[in-house]
Each structure stands twice: as C-alpha cells, then as structure tokens.
Amino acid sequence: MDFRLTDEQEMLASEVAKLLAATCTGADLRRLLESGEAIDRGRWGQILVMGLPGVMGPEEAGGAGLGAVEMALIATACGYAALPEPLVEHAGVAVPMLAAAGADLEKALFGSRIAVGHPVNPLVADADSAAALLLAVGDDVHLVQRAQVTLTRHDSIDPFRRLFAIDWSPTPGTRIGGAALWAQALDHGALFAAAQLLGLAQRAVDMSVVYTKDRVQFGKPIGSFQAVKHHLANAQVKIEFARPVILAAAASPGSVRVSHAKLAATAAADAATHAAVQVHGAMGFSWEGDLQFLLKRSLALGQAWGTPAFHRARVAGHILSAPLGADRTFDAPASEEGRREAA
Numbered sequence: 001m002d003f004r005l006t007d008e009q010e011m012l013a014s015e016v017a018k019l020l021a022a023t024c025t026g027a028d029l030r031r032l033l034e035s036g037e038a039i040d041r042g043r044w045g046q047i048l049v050m051g052l053p054g055v056m057g058p059e060e061a062g063g064a065g066l067g068a069v070e071m072a073l074i075a076t077a078c079g080y081a082a083l084p085e086p087l088v089e090h091a092g093v094a095v096p097m098l099a100a101a102g103a104d105l106e107k108a109l110f111g112s113r114i115a116v117g118h119p120v121n122p123l124v125a126d127a128d129s130a131a132a133l134l135l136a137v138g139d140d141v142h143l144v145q146r147a148q149v150t151l152t153r154h155d156s157i158d159p160f161r162r163l164f165a166i167d168w169s170p171t172p173g174t175r176i177g178g179a180a181l182w183a184q185a186l187d188h189g190a191l192f193a194a195a196q197l198l199g200l201a202q203r204a205v206d207m208s209v210v211y212t213k214d215r216v217q218f219g220k221p222i223g224s225f226q227a228v229k230h231h232l233a234n235a236q237v238k239i240e241f242a243r244p245v246i247l248a249a250a251a252s253p254g255s256v257r258v259s260h261a262k263l264a265a266t267a268a269a270d271a272a273t274h275a276a277v278q279v280h281g282a283m284g285f286s287w288e289g290d291l292q293f294l295l296k297r298s299l300a301l302g303q304a305w306g307t308p309a310f311h312r313a314r315v316a317g318h319i320l321s322a323p324l325g326a327d328r329t330f331d332a333p334a335s336e337e338g339r340r341e342a343a
Contacts, residue, residue, distance in 0.1 A: 005073075012066075013073040019046060020081035026290035032084060033159060038129035039085045053091045054109035061105040063095070068191065068250040075192040076246075079199025079301075082293045084160035086126040090114055092192040093185050097134060100184060101176040103143060107131065118185050120306050123163040127151055137170045139179035144168055158300035160293075187258045189305035194246050194258075194265035197301050200294045201239050201265070201272035207291060208232055208279040222279070231275040238268040256318040259311035266308055269298040 005013075023043045032040050047053070056071055057063020064070075071092045078088050094114035098105055108114050115130035127133055128151055135142050135149075149168040156163045209232065212223030222228050242264035249257040273295045277284035284291050302308065 005069075009070060009073060012070055013077060015050070016052070016074050016077040017080065019050065020077055020083060024081040024083055026293070029082065029084065029160070029290075029293055038126065038162060044085055047085065047087055048111055052087060053095065053111070053113075054105075055091050056096050056099075057105055057109050058099055061099070062109050063099075063105065068092075068188070068253060069247065071188075071192060072195040072246060072250040075195035076199035076202075079196030079201075079297070080203045082160070082200060082203070082297050086113060086115070086129070088192050088196060089116055089125065089189065093118075093188045094134060096188060097141070097177075097181050097185050098143070100181055101141065101143075103176055116185060116189070117166060118182060118189060118305070120186055120189075120310070121304060123154055124166055125161055125163055125304070127164040127166065128153070128162055133166065134185075135166060135168065135170075136182065137175075139182065140170075140175050141177040141181045142170050142174040143176045144170075144174050156300060158296040161297070161300045161304075183255075186305065187253060187255055190262045190311070191246070191249050191253075191258045193301045193305045194242075194249070194261040197262075197265035197269040197298060198239065198242055198246055200297055200301075201235070201242075201269040204269075204272040204276040204291065204294050204298075205232055205235050205239065207294075208276045211280055211283075228279055231278055235268070235272040235275045238264075238271045242268040256315055259306070259314040262306060262311045263308060263315070266302045269302065273298045 023040075023046060028040065028043070051064060052074060054063035055066050055074060056068075057065070059065035071088075075088045075092060090108070090113050093116050095105065095108055097116070098108055098114070112131035113126070113129055115124050115127040115133045117124040117127075117133055117135040119136045124133065124135075127146075127149070130146055132146060133144050133149060135144055149166050151164040151166060154163045154165060209223070212228055212232075213221050215222045217225075242261070245257075245264045246261045249261040273291075276291055277295065280289065280291055283289050286292070306314075
C-alpha cells in the first residue's frame with residue numbers, strides 16, 4: 001500500500017495545523033477553562049470558515065466530499081493542539097452518519113454541532129454544546145434535538161472533554177437508522193481518536209525536545225544525557241510505528257485495522273506523555289505547564305471509542321477465527337491477481 005500523501009492532503013494538514021497553532025495555545029486553553037464556556041466561539045468561527053465540519057460531507061450537500069485519510073490528518077492536527085472543541089467527532093463521526101442515513105446535512109455542515117452517544121461509550125461527550133444528538137435505543141439510531149433531552153454532567157479527567165448522561169424518550173419520528181450506522185460510527189470514532197492520540201504523542205515529544213535543550217543540569221543541557229535521549233527515542237519509535245497503521249486503517253477501512261490503529265496510537269501516546277512527564281520532572285506535573293493538557297487528553301481518548309481490552313478482543317477474534325496466513329493475518333488480497341495488483 002502506498003502511504004505517501006498527495007500535495008493536496010499535505011496542504012490541508014498544514015493549513016489546519018497553522019490555524020490551530022495560532023488559535024489554540026496554552027494561554028488560549030487556560031482562558032477557555034477560566035471562562036467556563038464549552039467552546040471558544042472565535043476559534044470555532046475560523047474552523048467554520050475553513051469548512052472543516054463538512055470535510056466528509058458529500059459534495060452535493062455542500063460538503064468537501066473528502067475521505068477518512070483527510071479526516072485523519074485533521075484529527076492528528078487537532079490532537080497536536082489539544083483542540084477542546086468537538087470538531088473531530090462532529091465532522092468525522094456525526095456528519096458521515098447523517099449522510100449515510102440520508103438526513104438533512106445543512107445545519108451540521110455549517111455550524112450546528114452534533115454529539116454522538118454511541119453505545120460503546122458510557123457517557124456522551126460535549127452534549128451541552130450540541131444542537132442535536134445521535135442516541136441509541138438497542139440497534140436503532142435516533143436524531144434528537146438538544147431541547148428534548150436532560151443532561152447530567154459527570155467528571156472527566158480531561159476538563160475539555162465534557163461528559164454527560166442523557167435522559168430522553170425516543171419517538172418513531174426520531175429514528176434515522178439501525179445497526180449499520182453504529183458500526184460505521186464505531187470505526188470512524190476509534191480511527192479518529194487514534195489519529196488524535198498520534199498528534200498529541202508527537203506534541204509531547206516535541207515539547208520535551210525543546211525543554212531538554214533549555215534545561216541545564218550539571219553544567220549541560222539535559223538533552224545531552226543518554227537516559228533522557230532513550231526515553232524520547234523509544235516514544236518516537238512507537239509514534240513512527242503507529243503512523244502507517246493509522247493511515248492504513250484510513251485508506252482501507254475495516255474493524256480489525258481500526259482496532260490495530262487504536263491500540264498502536266494509545267501505546268504511542270502513553271509512552272510519549274509518560275516520557276515527557278519524566279523528562280520535565282516537577283514541571284511535568286505543574287498546572288502552569290501545558291503538558292498536563294496532553295496527558296489528560298491521552299488518558300481520556302485511550303478509553304473512548306473502545307477500551308484497549310475491547311480492541312484487543314476484536315483483533316484476537318480475527319486472528320484466532322481461522323488458520324493464520326498472509327491472506328488473513330495481514331488482511332492482504334486473497335487472490336493471485338489481487339496480490340499482483342497490490343505489488
């Protein structure tokens with residue numbers, strides 16, 4: 001599989017990264033926390049101007065008509081910046097669900113956020129800032145307006161990932177689809193959570209590299225010490241192993257590939273954030289430092305859209321369900337013709 005990105009994909013990733021670097025600094029995150037607001041309206045307005053909520057929306061409905069690879073690149077940039085607004089789940093999960101159900105996309109593409117209450121997640125993230133919610137009754141998917149539900153907030157380790165229990169009553173008029181929509185949502189949610197984890201892992205390593213050049217101990221920058229280099233090198237190796245796994249899952253979707261991506265990205269983010277805390281020392285635990293935002297987001301996303309145990313079970317179920325072989329274990333084309341095309 002060719003993992004090289006096109007010029008257009010690289011430009012999209014670069015422009016999103018530039019926007020978030022300018023509008024989602026540590027100071028911006030602290031201001032949002034102090035305000036008590038769910039979103040920064042100025043930043044969300046710029047996100048709308050770029051058309052990011054409609055990245056995966058069909059062109060005939062006014063969306064960009066792009067795919068999972070482009071959305072994964074956007075999600076990686078969002079993870080790198082620790083973006084608090086729920087762009088990824090709205091654009092990468094809710095909009096494709098609505099499109100697949102044939103629902104009206106106009107409001108969702110141009111500003112009205114949709115929260116997703118997938119059965120795999122015990123609580124619904126960012127429901128308080130949503131105009132509507134996608135909720136489950138058994139295998140059925142219901143689109144419910146925010147005014148029709150009662151929210152009860154629950155604590156989250158990530159202060160920007162606002163979690164809610166939902167009290168509501170379904171009606172025949174709110175049902176828009178069935179189990180296939182939830183299956184699609186799970187794969188999209190887990191894949192783009194993995195992409196965010198990849199981004200925040202890279203940010204943790206990058207922050208640590210800068211810190212090790214400035215922090216002097218025993219008359220030398222601590223980055224010159226082998227023990228410090230090894231911590232960060234090991235984390236970077238996990239990041240580089242996770243990156244192609246995520247791109248493979250985005251380019252050729254499938255539940256097993258998605259689970260592999262989520263596991264690899266969770267491991268990379270865990271290694272990177274823990275190494276960063278060790279490298280920063282006491283500053284790694286400081287409220288005044290920005291590393292805390294990455295560590296908390298990593299812990300939250302690692303459990304969202306399927307825990308590691310859930311995804312290990314999906315991978316194990318695939319591997320152990322039949323004899324091992326290149327046509328199954330690595331999800332390669334089974335036919336000789338398919339193998340020649342892949343080569």
